[in-house]
Amino acid sequence: xxxxxxxxxxxxNTIANLNDSSxxxxxxxxxxxxxxxxxxxxxxxxxxxxxxxxxxxxxxxAPNVVYRGMLEDGRWIAVKRFPYSAWxxxxxxxxxxxxxxxxxxxxxxNLIGYCCxxxxxxxxAEFMPNQTLSKHLFHRESHPMKGAMRLRVALHLAQALVxxxxxxxxxxxxxxASRVLFDQNGNPRLSCFGLMKCSNDGKSYSSNLAYPPExxxxxxxxxxxxxxxxxxxxxxxxxxxxxxxxxxxxxxCDKSFLTLMxxxxxxxxxxxxxxxxxxxxxQCLQFDPCKRPNPKSLVNxxxxxxxxxxxxxxFVLMDIPHRNVAPKHLSPLGEACSRLDLTAIHKQLEMxxxxxxxxxxxxxxxxxxxxxxxxxxxxxxxKQGDAAxxxxxxxxxxxxxxxxINIGSFESRTVFVRRCLCYLMTxxxxxxxxxxxxxxxxxxxxxxxxxxxAAALKFxxxxxxxxxxxxxxxxxxxxxxxxxxxx
Numbered sequence: 001x002x003x004x005x006x007x008x009x010x011x012x013n014t015i016a017n018l019n020d021s022s023x024x025x026x027x028x029x030x031x032x033x034x035x036x037x038x039x040x041x042x043x044x045x046x047x048x049x050x051x052x053x054x055x056x057x058x059x060x061x062a063p064n065v066v067y068r069g070m071l072e073d074g075r076w077i078a079v080k081r082f083p084y085s086a087w088x089x090x091x092x093x094x095x096x097x098x099x100x101x102x103x104x105x106x107x108x109x110n111l112i113g114y115c116c117x118x119x120x121x122x123x124x125a126e127f128m129p130n131q132t133l134s135k136h137l138f139h140r141e142s143h144p145m146k147g148a149m150r151l152r153v154a155l156h157l158a159q160a161l162v163x164x165x166x167x168x169x170x171x172x173x174x175x176x177a178s179r180v181l182f183d184q185n186g187n188p189r190l191s192c193f194g195l196m197k198c199s200n201d202g203k204s205y206s207s208n209l210a211y212p213p214e215x216x217x218x219x220x221x222x223x224x225x226x227x228x229x230x231x232x233x234x235x236x237x238x239x240x241x242x243x244x245x246x247x248x249x250x251x252x253c254d255k256s257f258l259t260l261m262x263x264x265x266x267x268x269x270x271x272x273x274x275x276x277x278x279x280x281x282x283q284c285l286q287f288d289p290c291k292r293p294n295p296k297s298l299v300n301x302x303x304x305x306x307x308x309x310x311x312x313x314x315f316v317l318m319d320i321p322h323r324n325v326a327p328k329h330l331s332p333l334g335e336a337c338s339r340l341d342l343t344a345i346h347k348q349l350e351m352x353x354x355x356x357x358x359x360x361x362x363x364x365x366x367x368x369x370x371x372x373x374x375x376x377x378x379x380x381x382x383k384q385g386d387a388a389x390x391x392x393x394x395x396x397x398x399x400x401x402x403x404x405i406n407i408g409s410f411e412s413r414t415v416f417v418r419r420c421l422c423y424l425m426t427x428x429x430x431x432x433x434x435x436x437x438x439x440x441x442x443x444x445x446x447x448x449x450x451x452x453x454a455a456a457l458k459f460x461x462x463x464x465x466x467x468x469x470x471x472x473x474x475x476x477x478x479x480x481x482x483x484x485x486x487x
Contacts, residue, residue, distance in 0.1 A: 034101030035113040039120050042079055045069030049081070052332065052351050064198060068127055068332065076127035077112070080193050084119040093121050100195045103167055107160035109181050109189040125192050128181035129335060130320055133188065137177055138242055139343065147268030148309040149317040150237040153180060153188040154277070155302040157233070160190040161226060161295040169195055171221055175229035177236055186314035214289055224289030230298065231284025234277050238269075273305050321467075330474050333448060337455040338470055345421055345455065349448075350390060354414050356446065378407040382415060394422040413439040413446060420452045429459040447477040 046069035087093035113124035212228035336344035385400030416439035423432035436453035450473030457466035
């Protein structure tokens with residue numbers, strides 16, 4: 001991963017455990033100073049800001065990219081990188097960061113540091129390993145979020161807003177489903193990054209996901225704007241679909257949308273709970289900001305709806321593994337395989353490309369002047385397979401990769417793991433398991449092959465075996481990182 005640096009920035013007796021938010025909340029402004037990271041520390045943690053470590057929902061297209069990284073002491077962190085043009089004045093950046101850094105609450109993914117070295121402007125926060133509300137609510141049609149969990153997220157989010165307001169931070173910029181994260185226990189947390197403007201010129205929104213009407217008119221955000229955005233999230237909970245704020249009020253009056261929500265009441269909510277959420281959403285979406293409820297009123301309205309599942313842990317409601325493998329031991333690919341998130345696995349394999357094959361002498365392609373006709377045919381088949389794989393035409397990719405393998409001119413573990421995922425995508429888990437083992441046959445200590453094997457085992461219902469294989473892959477990956485040469 002590169003050279004490591006000692007972390008001398010952490011004040012003793014101040015941050016004993018950055019994941020214990022209940023203790024952090026008791027830290028007073030006088031005793032807590034937001035730690036400063038060096039650029040080298042964050043480069044080492046993120047492997048030089050490697051694209052594979054990007055966790056922003058929009059990837060590299062996001063205006064301010066967020067990376068995942070690991071500190072020297074094994075803690076995972078999230079690093080938000082601003083362009084210099086957003087904060088050319090370091091004094092303003094530091095003032096904003098330190099103000100947000102004073103907040104400490106179990107409902108937030110808390111800010112734990114910053115970097116303002118040269119022209120670099122970065123924020124460092126606690127890393128939340130179980131993705132965003134956007135991913136769970138909008139992109140899991142085969143496994144939709146339970147109604148009880150949607151109600152819990154709404155309550156915890158409202159509680160986070162009450163806390164921020166009580167600490168003199170009543171504004172939150174660009175509130176949307178991508179700003180809600182899930183920690184290792186499956187509990188929802190509000191990202192601290194949204195408490196800071198996207199730039200010093202007053203720009204408040206990095207996307208068009210949460211524009212309230214007064215912002216489109218005046219370009220200004222007021223505390224009531226946040227409640228409007230909260231209302232659009234309530235509609236998201238009801239429908240399971242993203243609601244564009246500019247259409248939110250019209251949708252409430254639209255009969256087809258109401259029919260859609262009625263079907264969601266049946267699937268996810270009782271009639272009373274669904275009706276109450278719709279009532280709250282309508283209040284939040286009032287055109288006149290003065291007529292919208294405040295966050296405390298939202299908490300009071302949402303708290304009684306938690307009655308039936310209050311004692312059920314979030315990881316149970318979310319149906320996610322609970323610390324079977326320590327989060328700090330799993331790469332993004334490993335985490336995706338542990339959740340059997342096939343879309344995320346596809347993304348990781350696409351980003352990795354054929355790097356693993358290039359590292360292996362046995363799998364390197366011969367020079368062009370050594371190519372034979374079968375070699376050309378094999379590479380053409382692989383190229384067609386890669387195009388189909390990228391386009392998510394998995395059946396075609398299987399055919400092309402199979403032809404490449406059968407010609408036998410080259411060996412490629414990457415082709416095997418790609419075809420393995422294609423088999424999983426097409427409900428052929430046994431063939432997928434064989435391909436993961438074929439990849440291991442070419443390289444018996446390759447973590448990627450272990451992770452794909454775990455995914456295949458999990459698909460087949462062999463969860464205990466899958467966990468053991470995940471641990472093996474994580475152990476190999478940790479050894480690889482440890483042995484990586486310093487730069």
